[in-house]
């Protein structure tokens with residue numbers, strides 16, 4: 222046979238059980254099949270990642286069938302029960318890594334940050350397979366767009382909350398609708414402060430996972446991140462007891478919170494309940510201008526915030542351009558250019574005596 226017809230290198234092949242591979246060969250191969258968390262860079266769109274996963278799905282099927290043949294086999298040719306137990310155990314671990322959260326569809330993306338003001342760091346953010354309408358399991362473009370503006374805000378329209386000095390940095394920042402946590406974790410790193418990241422109870426396990434995944438980075442940057450459930454308009458069972466004492470936070474941040482008709486009123490009620498009542502307190506909100514619907518929801522949010530005994534008015538606003546991969550996963554034109562509106566709200570003091 223000619224050289225060109227040689228099979229792939231043996232170390233890439235899965236051993237055949239009918240060849241009765243030695244314990245060392247089987248065990249070493251099983252170790253190599255370990256699923257490591259997959260990390261992509263910011264520039265990989267979700268579509269590209271999922272396409273790549275589809276290509277590797279074939280290999281995955283072959284591996285799953287190899288693992289299941291080991292689990293079903295008596296491994297009678299191995300020397301001892303101990304060896305058999307170790308091989309079965311390792312094969313079962315590899316199998317379960319391919320069935321749960323690490324199954325196809327999950328991605329982890331690494332988001333870089335760099336500025337001469339705070340240096341360079343990156344955050345690894347896991348997005349589990351999307352299920353139903355759990356939009357909080359995906360990282361949305363505005364969270365990255367807003368995160369990149371945080372440093373400027375601390376030197377500009379929010380500077381009164383960041384006057385240099387040990388007690389000046391807001392003692393705790395509250396994020397509403399954190400989703401996968403990119404914005405809140407970035408805020409902890411960039412502002413070197415303590416941030417409480419919140420969302421619906423169903424979103425909390427992944428959010429908590431991402432907080433612990435990045436704990437070293439956050440600690441290293443001098444920040445702190447905590448995760449707790451807070452449902453806008455929810456009952457006590459949906460809101461952690463740490464939020465029962467109202468109007469505690471000097472600064473609230475929110476990215477991309479509006480996608481249902483009831484969101485403006487619900488979000489407004491949560492901001493009114495949690496934001497401190499003094500004139501320094503601020504709520505920083507970003508809403509992508511995707512279409513007329515989102516623009517209409519933003520108009521309603523402004524109206525809702527301006528209601529009540531202590532109305533919140535928009536003190537400063539602008540629009541920045543960015544990208545948002547919010548489209549259908551099968552849509553080739555998934556990355557869209559969107560204007561991200563941001564606004565900073567504060568208490569209307571005009572009626573104060």
Ligand SMILES: C[S@@+](CC[C@H](N)C(=O)[O-])C[C@H]1O[C@@H](n2cnc3c(N)ncnc32)[C@H](O)[C@@H]1O
Pocket residue numbers: 355356357358359360361362363364397398399400401402403404419420421424451452453454475476477478479480487
């Ligand atoms: C479009 S996602 C944005 C997530 C994240 N801020 C980002 O930009 O990547 C909207 C978020 O609001 C959360 N959310 C929706 N309704 C909520 C409610 N009533 N209470 C708390 N969070 C809610 C969702 O779970 C989701 O995480």
